[in-house]
Amino acid sequence: MIVGVPKEIKNHEYRVGMVPGSVKELTDRGHDVFVQTNAGMGIGFTDADYEATGAKILATAADVFAQSEMIVKVKEPQAVERAMLREGQILFTYLHLAPDPAQTKDLVDSKAICIAYETVTDDRGGLPLLAPMSEVAGRMSIQAGAQALEKSNAGRGMLLGGVPGVEPAKVVIIGGGMVGTNAAQMAVGMGANVVLLDRNIDVLRRTNAQFGSAVTAIYSTNDALTTHVEDADLVIGGVLIPGAAAPKLVTAQHIKNMKPGAAIVDVAIDQGGCIATSKATTHEDPTYIVDDVVHYCVANMPGAVPLTSTFALNNATLPYIIDLANKGYKKALLDDKHLLNGLNVIDGKVTCQSVAVNLGYEFVEPAATLA
Numbered sequence: 001m002i003v004g005v006p007k008e009i010k011n012h013e014y015r016v017g018m019v020p021g022s023v024k025e026l027t028d029r030g031h032d033v034f035v036q037t038n039a040g041m042g043i044g045f046t047d048a049d050y051e052a053t054g055a056k057i058l059a060t061a062a063d064v065f066a067q068s069e070m071i072v073k074v075k076e077p078q079a080v081e082r083a084m085l086r087e088g089q090i091l092f093t094y095l096h097l098a099p100d101p102a103q104t105k106d107l108v109d110s111k112a113i114c115i116a117y118e119t120v121t122d123d124r125g126g127l128p129l130l131a132p133m134s135e136v137a138g139r140m141s142i143q144a145g146a147q148a149l150e151k152s153n154a155g156r157g158m159l160l161g162g163v164p165g166v167e168p169a170k171v172v173i174i175g176g177g178m179v180g181t182n183a184a185q186m187a188v189g190m191g192a193n194v195v196l197l198d199r200n201i202d203v204l205r206r207t208n209a210q211f212g213s214a215v216t217a218i219y220s221t222n223d224a225l226t227t228h229v230e231d232a233d234l235v236i237g238g239v240l241i242p243g244a245a246a247p248k249l250v251t252a253q254h255i256k257n258m259k260p261g262a263a264i265v266d267v268a269i270d271q272g273g274c275i276a277t278s279k280a281t282t283h284e285d286p287t288y289i290v291d292d293v294v295h296y297c298v299a300n301m302p303g304a305v306p307l308t309s310t311f312a313l314n315n316a317t318l319p320y321i322i323d324l325a326n327k328g329y330k331k332a333l334l335d336d337k338h339l340l341n342g343l344n345v346i347d348g349k350v351t352c353q354s355v356a357v358n359l360g361y362e363f364v365e366p367a368a369t370l371a
Contacts, residue, residue, distance in 0.1 A: 001325040002032045004068025006061040007039040010075045012283035014042025014306035015313070017072035017093070020053045022314045022321070027054030031325045036064045043307045065089075070329075072321060074313065075300055076103055087111035087347075090329050092321065094118055094133075095344055098245040098358040099272030107345045108361070113329050117317065118270075119243045119352055120342035127242060129320070129342075131178050132312035134267075136302040138182025138238060141265040142190065144301070145171070145234040148263035148287060148294040155294050156261030158233055161191025168192050169233035174220070174249060174274065176203040179238030179267045181210070187236075188214045195228050225249060230257040237266040237274040243344075243354035245272040252276045260292035269297040330370050340366050 003026055005017045016039050018026075023033045033055040037047055047057045058064050065071060065084035073093035077085070082103065085091060087110065095116035097104045107114045117129035127134075142160070149169065151157035162168035171187045173180045176198035187194045188211060196207055197220035204217040211217075218224050229235055229250055235258075239246050246268040255264075255277050268274040269281075277290045280299040287296050302309035320339055323332045333340045344352040349364040356363035 001328070002034065002067060002069045003321070003325055004064040004071045005033065005035045005039055005055075006064045006071065006073060006081070007036045008042075008074055008303075009061075009078055009081070010300055010303070013075055013300055013303040015074040015303055015310045016040045016043065016045070016306075017074055018318075018321070019043075019310060019314050020045055020049045020055075022318050023050060023055045024053035025318060025322060026325055029322065029326065032056065034058050034064050034068055036061055043310050070321075070324060072317075074310075075303075076100070077107075079106065082106035082110065085110040085112040089113065090324060091115065092117070092317070092324065094270075096270045097344055097352065097355045098243060101359050104345070104350070104355060104359055104361070108348050108350065111348045112345070113343070113347075114345040115324075115329075115333075115339070115342040116243075116344045116352070117313075117342065119344060120320065121242075121338040123338070128338075129313075129316050130240075132316050133302045133309060134178035134240075135182050136305060136309050136312060137267045138179040138236075139186050140301050140304065141179070141183045141236045141238070141267050142171070142186035142192075144286070144296045144298075145236065145263050145265045146190065148265070148296050149234060149261070151261075153287065153294060154261065154289055154292075155263055156233060156259065160187065160234070170195065170231060171234045171236065172197065172228045172232035173236045173238060174225070174229075175238035175240065175268075176200065176207050176217070177238060177240055179240070180236070181207070183236045183238060183267075184211060184215050192234075195232075197225060197228060226254060229254050231259075233259065233262050235262070235264045235275075237264065237268050237278070239268050239274040240271065241354070243352050245354075245358050246274040248274060248276045250275040250277075255293050256291045258291070258293050261294070262292075263294040263296065265296045267301065269299050273297060334367070334370055343369075
């Protein structure tokens with residue numbers, strides 16, 4: 001199979017779909033890999049590094065898309081990239097379609113085979129291709145929140161951990177999944193007063209077992225959410241419903257009632273955000289103010305640490321890339337029910353139920369499209 005790796009073009013996005021070591025795993029198996037020039041420069045890989053693994057360097061994204069049977073990316077294709085997709089071409093990347101009707105329409109119209117990292121599952125009920133970036137984003141959320149609390153960024157002027165004789169900041173984490181757990185780990189390490197809210201008792205038990213008294217694990221009723229969010233110095237939104245738009249758990253009224261200079265980091269912004277006042281921002285212009293509350297809503301947070309993020313992602317995606325290349329998409333999908341769950345769009349049909357429900361498309365069972 002011919003596999004293409006274009007350069008990412010989202011604002012301040014320096015990750016790359018495949019590092020040279022991953023490329024070599026394909027070329028050693030007899031596959032051709034076309035890489036856009038300078039695709040890996042953001043993390044220090046030169047064209048020569050890719051050529052040494054057997055890749056061919058192409059000058060433009062248009063060349064990569066035109067000559068490749070499968071496109072491997074990191075972020076969802078931007079409009080100019082979607083226009084280059086063609087019928088029968090495989091796209092393997094993050095998509096986050098539920099809150100993005102324009103992208104969904106373009107992918108449906110392209111009749112490409114679009115497999116989303118974020119809806120691939122595993123035997124444990126996890127999301128193995130989302131997990132690495134959730135780990136990164138969860139840890140980064142505390143760094144970003146700490147910076148947003150600085151007075152120069154319109155924050156309260158607080159140090160997360162305080163100092164002897166001065167209370168630490170109160171960090172409220174909504175959601176105890178991969179994002180929330182990693183955010184809690186960093187917040188505890190920085191000495192903050194940490195509260196984690198979730199509706200899953202098993203998650204709360206796990207949180208208690210992992211952190212003990214360092215994290216207060218609370219069942220997330222509406223009353224508990226209101227009480228803790230409005231008292232918080234920093235709120236981390238880490239709620240996820242796989243494939244679907246995130247629920248708006250923090251309301252505009254909650255924001256109005258928060259302390260002036262408090263901060264919010266909405267990690268769920270890729271899925272539309274779990275804060276009513278959230279809107280996607282960029283690394284170039286990451287924050288804005290609503291009712292004196294600093295909002296950080298960067299939609300590709302892990303892109304700020306692309307070296308760590310790219311390797312973490314490649315470690316997870318590579319086995320699936322190899323399977324798709326070795327078997328072709330039909331056999332690979334039919335052989336692996338978890339990869340099949342990643343199929344979101346194929347031949348103009350929407351095969352992810354959450355996306356279909358959110359955006360008003362007819363849902364088609366993914367296996368039915370492969371018969």
